[in-house]
Amino acid sequence: MKDALAVAGNSYASDNALHWKRNLIVCVFGSFTTLVSLTLLLPFLPVYVEELGVRQNAAIVWWSGLAFGATFLGTGLTAPLWGYLSDRYGRKPMLVRAAIGMAIVMPLIGCAHNVYELTLLRLLAGVIGGYASSSTLLVATQTPADKSGWALGILSTGALAGTLTGPLIGGLLPGLIGIRHTFFATGAMIAVAALLTIVLVKENFVPRPRSSNAAAxxxxxxxxxxxxxxxxxxxxxxxxxxxxxxxxxxxxxxxxxxxxxxxxxxxxxxxxxxxxxxxxxxxxxxxxxxxxxxxxxxxxxxxxxxxxxxxxxxxxxxxxxxxxxxxxxxxxxxxxxxxxxxxxxxxxxxxxxxxxxxxxxxxxxxxxxxxxxxxxxxxxxxxxxxxxxxxxxxxxxxxxxxxxxxxxxxxx
CATH class of the missing domain: 1.20.1250.20 (MFS general substrate transporter like domains)
Structure with a gap:
């Protein structure tokens, strides 16, 4: 049984043996930029919530937590769906979908008129985003089996670096260009990641037949x-x-x-x-x-x-x-x-x-x-x-x- 799984698991990796290193580099950059964009608002989110009309401190804290968590709720709810679609249509389309979606939604967050729009747009960013999750799937399946742990570790390093760097950038950038323009800048950065994904990520994908559980x-x-x-x-x-x-x-x-x-x-x-x-x-x-x-x-x-x-x-x-x-x-x-x-x-x-x-x-x-x-x-x-x-x-x-x-x- 283990040998059968190994053969099935290696087929996609074998088809993409020439691409996985370049794809890994692009995925690290894309994961870094998208997670920077999702976490950079931490230092100034309460200020932005107040700018959108919320005045009481308790309400500012509540709406800030709700808006921040909405993205991760959306990502968690839709990750299985995007994973299922990647099994049917390929890993790269899911990366492109996530990058383009985030590149569109991030500037819209900078155009929010009230906290309701802010929270809904953050939720939408999670629902249609998930670049880091899609990157994990591509790297986990495309990398040779004897190097998958190392490659996933490199990808995790990029994602963690984005999570760590985001609040630092968020503490500096609004003071230089303003809060709303910060979202526009991050949208442009994700657009670069989307372009690199479209041009540089290569994938040879053939849907695999679903195995029968009843037989084993x-x-x-x-x-x-x-x-x-x-x-x-x-x-x-x-x-x-x-x-x-x-x-x-x-x-x-x-x-x-x-x-x-x-x-x-x-x-x-x-x-x-x-x-x-x-x-x-x-x-x-x-x-x-x-x-x-x-x-x-x-x-x-x-x-x-x-x-x-x-x-x-x-x-x-x-x-x-x-x-x-x-x-x-x-x-x-x-x-x-x-x-x-x-x-x-x-x-x-x-x-x-x-x-x-x-x-x-x-x-x-x-x-x-x-x-x-x-x-x-x-x-x-x-x-x-x-x-x-x-x-x-x-x-x-x-x-x-x-x-x-x-x-x-x-x-x-």
């Missing part, structure tokens, strides 16, 4: 076990990373950080996690190519779970920053390894749809993490959030180890 019940059971474990782990990764984000500023005040610098310190702490992931994503992806994706998943979950515990006992912001950097480094190996594991376990005819659901699982964790962390931190205490997240990560490591062994027994 043991293979189906094996596959469902692996895919289910990967979905749960994908959600856990984002849950763990985001559960602490809402309470970092308050937590630093709790450990008596200098109030005059607490916002800056919180920003450094948040950026430290992304920086750790940027540095380690590609090396851990390469490690997954050498020892297998599932081993890297187990090791990284265990390391991340252990690194959560000392974060509950820090007495200075820089200690938390160091630990968050190490946590980001540990988490960096998970998403590339998850995509690699799914690629090795799912027939090519269904890969787009399955990876789409994996993306939706990530966005579910991104939504549930801050909600759970904020609620638990308020009710029980902020240190409890670290212990809860640590327990979940360590349980995830044990569960993945069990699932790995169970899948091996089922597949034999």
């Amino acid at each position: 019940p043991a293979a189906t059971k094996h596959r469902r076990l692996i895919v289910g474990a990967m979905f749960a782990t994908a959600m856990l990764v984002l849950f763990a990373n985001m559960s602490i984000e809402p309470i970092i500023t308050v937590y630093l005040q709790d450990i008596h950080a200098d109030r005059s610098h607490v916002v800056l310190d919180a920003g450094i702490v948040m950026a430290a996690s992304a920086l750790g992931s940027i540095i380690m994503a590609a090396p851990l992806g390469r490690l997954a190519d050498r020892i297998g994706g599932w081993r890297v998943i187990v090791y990284c979950l265990a390391a991340a779970g252990l690194l959560m515990i000392p974060q509950a006992f820090v007495v200075a912001w820089w200690q938390l920053a160091i630990l968050r950097f190490l946590l980001g480094a540990a988490l960096a190996g998970l998403l590339p390894s998850i995509a690699k594991q799914i690629r090795q376990s799912v027939p090519e005819s269904a890969l787009g749809k399955v990876l789409g659901y994996s993306q939706s699982s990530q966005y579910a964790g991104q939504v549930l993490g801050p909600l759970a962390g904020g609620a638990m931190g308020g009710m029980i205490g902020m240190r409890s959030v670290f212990f809860l997240t640590s327990g979940m990560l360590l349980f995830g490591a044990v569960a993945n180890l069990w699932a790995c062994r169970k899948a091996a027994d089922t597949g034999n």
